[in-house]
Amino acid sequence: MLRYMFYNHRLLLTLIFAVVLSACANRAPGGYKLVKLNSENHNSRVKIIVLHYTVSNTARSLNILTTGEVSSHYLVTNDPSPKVYRLVDENRRAWHAGVGSWYKYYDINSVSVGIEIVNKGPTNGDWEPYGDEQINAVAKLVKDIARRHNIDPKNIVGHSDIAPQRKQDPGPAFPWQQLAKQGIGRWYNEDAVRQAELRFLESDNLPDAEWIQSQLRRLGYATPSSGVLDKETVNVLRAFQMHYRPELHDGTPDARTMAILEVLP
Ligand SMILES: [Zn+2]
Structure with a gap:
């Protein structure tokens, strides 16, 4: 009796397995037999x-980003109650970055999610401030994406960080520090920066161009190795300042900028 039950049990399992397998094997649109399994090995x-x-x-941006030659995965509006539009699936490659690089990544569109934020940028030298509600929406969106894709904080960047020779967005009005306080993106220890700044000021001796260039490269920026403070290097410094010291972003290598360059992890 026991043996009979055992065989019966095995037969039942085999039948279930066969049914499951046949359910998995489908005709793909290409006409081949497709069996879908789920490997654990992917990222x-x-x-x-x-x-x-x-x-x-918003209206013009949506038009450009959906019918023009550029796109982004998301657009965050500047309404009193901001909306987040999803324009491109995150698994797909949107066309937002153009020529640029960050650390070892050179085809940024292939490895990134792009977020457009409705903002005028500079008008007659003044930068339009970002509203609190809009920044709240951006923060929630970035946090969600960063969590789902396990993004390294140092890889949450502005367009100007990855393309400092061509781009200024999201500009010095974007509150990176406020986001950093919510755990979004890379920031520095203020006490350590103040100490380093004081040391540079007291010694009256700022680091040379070669050091500045190597620090910028260490922090992800595409930077020349010319050993002189050329126009391209000043552009990178300006992008760096817009992100990490936005109150003054003229590309001057002052003590405060040198201190942040040294301390930033
Ligand atoms: Zn941009």
Whole structure:
């Protein structure tokens, strides 16, 4: 009796297995027999989150980003109650970054999610401030994407970080420090920066161009190795300041900028 039950049990399992397998094997649209299994061995294509401003208003931006030659995964509006539009699936490659690089990544569109934020950027030298509600929406969105793709905080960047020779967005009005307080992106220890700044000021001796260039490269920026403070290096310094010391971003290598360069992890 026991033996009979055992065989019966095995037969039942075999039958179930066969039914499950036949359910998995489907005709793919290409006409071949497709069996779908789920390997555990894969990871996300997304390594970087890139923030932009649109310059244009919501309606015009949506039009450009859906019918023009550029796109982004998301657009965050500047309404009193901001909306987040999803324009491109995160698994797909949107066209937002253009020529640029960050650390070892050179094809940024292939490894990033792009977020456009409705903001005018600079008008007659003044930068339009970002509203609190809009920044709240951006923060929630970035946090969600960063968590799902396990993004390294240093890889949450602005367009100007990955393309400092061409781009200024999201600009010095973007509150990176406020986001950093919510655990979004890379920031520095203020006490350590103040100490380093004091040391540079007291010694009256700022680091040379070669050191500045190597620090910028260490922090992910594509920077020349010329050993002189050329125009390209000043552009990178300006992008660095817009992100980490936005109150003054003229590309001057002052003590405070040198201190942040040294301390930033
Ligand atoms: Zn941009």
